[in-house]
Amino acid sequence: MTQPFPEDVFLTGPMAPSGIECDAPDLIVEGEVPDDLRGVYFRNGPDPLYPPRAGDRYHWFHGDGMIQRFEFNDGRVSWKNRWVRTEKYELERKAGESLFGVLGNPLTADPSVADEHYNTANTHVVWHGNKLLALMEGTIAVELRPDTLETVGNWDYDGQIDGPITAHPKFDHKSGEMIFFGNQAKGQFSDWVRYNVADRDGRLTRNEFIKVPYASFVHDFFVTEKYVIFPIYPLAFNLENVMQGGVPMAWEPDKGTHFGVIPRDGTADDVVWHSMDPRWSFHMVNAWDEVGCIKVDVCASNATQFAPKLDGTMATEEDGLRPLLRRWTIDTTGKTNTVSEEQLDDMPGEFPRTDDRYMTIKHRHVYMGGGDKGLDFNRLIHHDLQTGTRRTWGNDRYFLGEPVHAPRSVSAPEADGYVLQLAHDHETALTELLVFDAADIEPGPICRAKLPVRIPAGFHGTWVGA
Numbered sequence: 001m002t003q004p005f006p007e008d009v010f011l012t013g014p015m016a017p018s019g020i021e022c023d024a025p026d027l028i029v030e031g032e033v034p035d036d037l038r039g040v041y042f043r044n045g046p047d048p049l050y051p052p053r054a055g056d057r058y059h060w061f062h063g064d065g066m067i068q069r070f071e072f073n074d075g076r077v078s079w080k081n082r083w084v085r086t087e088k089y090e091l092e093r094k095a096g097e098s099l100f101g102v103l104g105n106p107l108t109a110d111p112s113v114a115d116e117h118y119n120t121a122n123t124h125v126v127w128h129g130n131k132l133l134a135l136m137e138g139t140i141a142v143e144l145r146p147d148t149l150e151t152v153g154n155w156d157y158d159g160q161i162d163g164p165i166t167a168h169p170k171f172d173h174k175s176g177e178m179i180f181f182g183n184q185a186k187g188q189f190s191d192w193v194r195y196n197v198a199d200r201d202g203r204l205t206r207n208e209f210i211k212v213p214y215a216s217f218v219h220d221f222f223v224t225e226k227y228v229i230f231p232i233y234p235l236a237f238n239l240e241n242v243m244q245g246g247v248p249m250a251w252e253p254d255k256g257t258h259f260g261v262i263p264r265d266g267t268a269d270d271v272v273w274h275s276m277d278p279r280w281s282f283h284m285v286n287a288w289d290e291v292g293c294i295k296v297d298v299c300a301s302n303a304t305q306f307a308p309k310l311d312g313t314m315a316t317e318e319d320g321l322r323p324l325l326r327r328w329t330i331d332t333t334g335k336t337n338t339v340s341e342e343q344l345d346d347m348p349g350e351f352p353r354t355d356d357r358y359m360t361i362k363h364r365h366v367y368m369g370g371g372d373k374g375l376d377f378n379r380l381i382h383h384d385l386q387t388g389t390r391r392t393w394g395n396d397r398y399f400l401g402e403p404v405h406a407p408r409s410v411s412a413p414e415a416d417g418y419v420l421q422l423a424h425d426h427e428t429a430l431t432e433l434l435v436f437d438a439a440d441i442e443p444g445p446i447c448r449a450k451l452p453v454r455i456p457a458g459f460h461g462t463w464v465g466a
């Protein structure tokens with residue numbers, strides 16, 4: 001019997017667990033589904049099966065991965081959701097309760113899972129090498145069937161990777177390659193990242209270990225046509241601090257921000273390090289090459305409250321906590337190792353996405369969630385970086401997540417297509433999937449697929465065209 005969930009901001013309202021797997025063959029749609037919107041939108045997010053163990057404090061990043069699958073076909077929308085059958089899910093389902101500590105904490109875990117694999121598979125779901133992969137950054141991937149969402153099993157590139165795989169791989173749409181990395185690649189607290197490339201068929205072609213200035217929380221990274229860039233932000237992991245009874249991760253701005261730049265076809269010996277003032281970023285927008293430099297568009301803040309400082313205090317609003325759209329320039333001529341920054345907008349925003357076909361090359365359009373209510377995103381934001389215009393849609397009725405772009409066709413120009421947006425309706429406590437014209441979001445959705453239930457707020461997703 002599942003026990004009640006405790007009071008927690010990550011277990012109530014839009015984030016409360018759903019507790020159900022569904023198959024809805026033909027959702028109610030208000031408005032007309034465009035004829036040329038054909039394909040599947042997959043999205044991943046945490047949906048804990050059981051409440052945390054007694055004495056353990058829940059964290060949003062700990063919930064069991066639940067995949068949503070929306071198929072658009074012939075003007076209809078179907079929906080299906082399934083939990084990823086990780087080892088954690090299966091063991092806990094059998095026991096009827098949580099066995100793992102929150103975020104894999106061994107101190108609060110049941111002794112029976114001391115040697116078991118902690119995997120939530122809850123952060124992103126991507127399509128590459130004919131495989132649908134559920135990802136979380138702490139361990140290997142889990143393969144799913146794209147039609148039924150049935151779990152196939154762990155995917156470790158035929159045993160060649162036994163450590164973490166980022167939840168934010170990049171795709172080079174010319175070469176078909178997936179470029180990815182593993183953080184703390186030689187064990188927790190280790191100051192190593194692992195750089196990987198898989199070819200268009202999903203075969204591993206690169207497996208390179210790179211020493212970084214210090215172990216830190218690296219959620220995302222940058223890839224251009226020529227370079228891979230590993231950012232090291234001063235949200236640092238510190239084993240010594242743990243030994244002295246302190247926190248495992250702390251905001252240590254004095255450590256500065258560093259960028260390891262390596263040619264895509266380079267080795268660990270080719271890394272050049274660049275630095276800038278302390279910054280924090282969960283997600284970048286995109287990166288590309290220009291003459292003599294690399295440009296990176298990113299949602300970044302000057303400080304974070306994601307972890308306390310070493311003295312136990314938190315960074316404050318005055319330190320600059322709001323994620324803002326910025327452009328970083330990294331010199332590649334050897335003249336300077338200092339990264340420069342330009343702020344592109346003053347409206348806080350996060351979960352940025354471009355048209356995925358523009359990953360690694362210069363983009364014009366950016367879509368993201370945001371607004372002025374902190375984490376309670378109430379605006380869908382569209383930046384046209386060529387005209388310098390920002391358009392938004394939204395109101396306080398909806399809590400919005402990550403927007404995903406669906407091109408009208410494989411050959412359509414950038415932003416010719418649709419933006420898909422899951423929205424939590426605060427009034428009905430139900431979820432709607434909103435479809436916008438990517439060229440003009442301001443008038444509001446073209447159509448709304450209405451779910452009979454609520455999908456918990458989640459993380460990242462992928463459009464796979466028909």
Ligand SMILES: [Fe+2]
Pocket residue numbers: 123167168219282283459460
């Ligand atoms: Fe993320």
